Amino acid sequence: MRPGRILAAAVAALCLAGGVAAAAQPGAQFPVPAPPFTPGIFPCSDCHKEMKPNATRRELKDEHTDIVLNHAQGQRWCLDCHDTNDRDRLHLVSGRKIRFEESYLLCGQCHGDKFRDWRVGVHGKRTGMWNGEKQYMLCVHCHNPHDPSYKPIPPEPPPVRPDDIRK
Amino acid sequence: MPNDRNREPRALRMSRRRMLKGAAAVLGALALPGKDASAAVWEAFLRRNFREMTARDKARVVARLEKEYEAQFGKRVKVAVTPPIEGVLYGYGLDLHRCIGCRRCVYGCVKENNPSRNPQIHWIRVLQMKKEHGVDLEEAAHYYNPSKVPEKEFFYMPVQCQQCERPPCVKVCPVQATWKERDGITVVDYNWCIGCRYCMAACPYGARHFNWKKPGLPAAELVTETHYLGNRPRPVGVVDKCTFCIQRVRNVPGRYPACVEACPVGARKFGNLLDPESEIRYIIANKRVFILKEDLNTQPKFYYFYAT
Numbered sequence: 001m002r003p004g005r006i007l008a009a010a011v012a013a014l015c016l017a018g019g020v021a022a023a024a025q026p027g028a029q030f031p032v033p034a035p036p037f038t039p040g041i042f043p044c045s046d047c048h049k050e051m052k053p054n055a056t057r058r059e060l061k062d063e064h065t066d067i068v069l070n071h072a073q074g075q076r077w078c079l080d081c082h083d084t085n086d087r088d089r090l091h092l093v094s095g096r097k098i099r100f101e102e103s104y105l106l107c108g109q110c111h112g113d114k115f116r117d118w119r120v121g122v123h124g125k126r127t128g129m130w131n132g133e134k135q136y137m138l139c140v141h142c143h144n145p146h147d148p149s150y151k152p153i154p155p156e157p158p159p160v161r162p163d164d165i166r167k
Numbered sequence: 168m169p170n171d172r173n174r175e176p177r178a179l180r181m182s183r184r185r186m187l188k189g190a191a192a193v194l195g196a197l198a199l200p201g202k203d204a205s206a207a208v209w210e211a212f213l214r215r216n217f218r219e220m221t222a223r224d225k226a227r228v229v230a231r232l233e234k235e236y237e238a239q240f241g242k243r244v245k246v247a248v249t250p251p252i253e254g255v256l257y258g259y260g261l262d263l264h265r266c267i268g269c270r271r272c273v274y275g276c277v278k279e280n281n282p283s284r285n286p287q288i289h290w291i292r293v294l295q296m297k298k299e300h301g302v303d304l305e306e307a308a309h310y311y312n313p314s315k316v317p318e319k320e321f322f323y324m325p326v327q328c329q330q331c332e333r334p335p336c337v338k339v340c341p342v343q344a345t346w347k348e349r350d351g352i353t354v355v356d357y358n359w360c361i362g363c364r365y366c367m368a369a370c371p372y373g374a375r376h377f378n379w380k381k382p383g384l385p386a387a388e389l390v391t392e393t394h395y396l397g398n399r400p401r402p403v404g405v406v407d408k409c410t411f412c413i414q415r416v417r418n419v420p421g422r423y424p425a426c427v428e429a430c431p432v433g434a435r436k437f438g439n440l441l442d443p444e445s446e447i448r449y450i451i452a453n454k455r456v457f458i459l460k461e462d463l464n465t466q467p468k469f470y471y472f473y474a475t
Contacts, residue, residue, distance in 0.1 A: 117474060121436070121449075122436060122446050122454075122474060123433070124433045125430060126433065127423060128422070129420035129423070130420075130427075132421070142431075142432065150267070152315035153316065154314060154316075155269045156269060156274050158309065158310045158312045159309065160286075160287045
């Protein structure tokens with residue numbers, strides 16, 4: 001083998017190892033688009049870093065009044081999912097902080113069956129290549145986390161009746 | 168000699184027969200493309216069934232079609248003849264719990280597959296059924312048009328070509344213009360189809376559609392990446408059908424069919440039935456699955472399932 005080839009092989013091996021390492025990171029194996037934030041709302045710390053966290057369970061009267069919790073309301077509130085001290089992160093029950101891009105881990109804590117199906121590509125939409133790279137979507141792309149039931153949409157027009165085609 | 172006696176009448180018979188043959192040849196020649204016909208016309212006239220074509224034949228046919236389409240639409244159209252991928256048998260899953268009957272798949276398909284817009288041809292038909300009746304084709308409606316879907320008392324069931332393992336449509340074709348490919352996709356050679364519509368009568372799923380008129384397809388809406396057996400523009404008087412987007416899925420890597428990508432709720436699943444790691448195999452192994460009109464033993468590779 002010529003030295004050039006050996007070098008090329010070494011570089012290729014390194015790249016491969018790097019790829020495997022990236023895939024092994026939690027969350028990295030599911031390529032997801034950016035979460036669907038309301039424009040201008042993220043990072044949350046833009047506003048929250050000046051504010052003292054108030055961990056008292058209460059109804060929000062001044063800000064975020066557009067959010068009506070219709071998702072096991074009464075059993076939980078904001079800071080069960082949003083991290084009290086780091087507003088740009090969510091947290092799991094274990095206390096582990098996660099990025100918004102990994103929010104499926106949070107949803108999967110309760111909806112384990114859906115999470116299992118989502119991971120293999122059966123629950124939820126996937127696009128891309130059937131035999132190659134796929135694009136996943138986060139739970140929150142279809143389900144508003146504060147009001148998760150899928151909302152009815154207008155249907156596309158029905159087919160033309162044969163009678164109307166002939167006219 | 169007795170032989171001599173027989174010779175004359177036989178010779179007469181032969182000459183009469185030769186005369187008839189000659190007359191037939193002359194009549195045949197009159198029906199053939201004339202002196203002014205271009206090479207393309209001869210090529211189209213003398214071409215063989217797609218399955219009998221050599222690579223050179225295919226290249227010639229593709230070149231002619233691409234030229235014709237460019238003249239017709241004023242756009243460069245690519246006609247691929249990509250063969251099946253080895254070790255692949257396509258399977259499709261549709262989650263009836265998820266489907267909301269929005270018909271996005273119908274129009275996603277129209278956008279990708281160059282069907283006639285006017286008169287309208289849809290390869291996918293979404294059936295609306297009453298929850299209390301279950302899957303009952305007698306009760307199904309497909310012209311439903313509420314302001315929003317899903318409606319509480321209904322569920323929805325899109326039907327398209329089921330890519331049967333034993334396709335009755337293929338069995339009845341008198342000229343073998345339609346057949347099942349090795350990867351399980353039933354295809355039509357639009358230039359071999361004689362338009363008898365036997366296949367439409369034989370298909371228990373209403374999956375085949377006839378081009379009664381020259382397909383109305385605006386050049387602006389023409390998709391130029393096509394496959395010979397798939398979404399290339401069709402002539403008048405032939406049958407067409409869903410091919411699982413053969414022009415997309417036969418590539419490595421190959422995109423999902425257009426209906427999969429169009430579905431807003433992710434009810435549509437697609438993959439390789441021979442790959443134990445594929446999502447379609449996961450569905451068959453883990454979900455409640457049924458096939459439509461199982462009793463007909465057509466063995467569809469289109470699996471309806473309930474994810475929960």
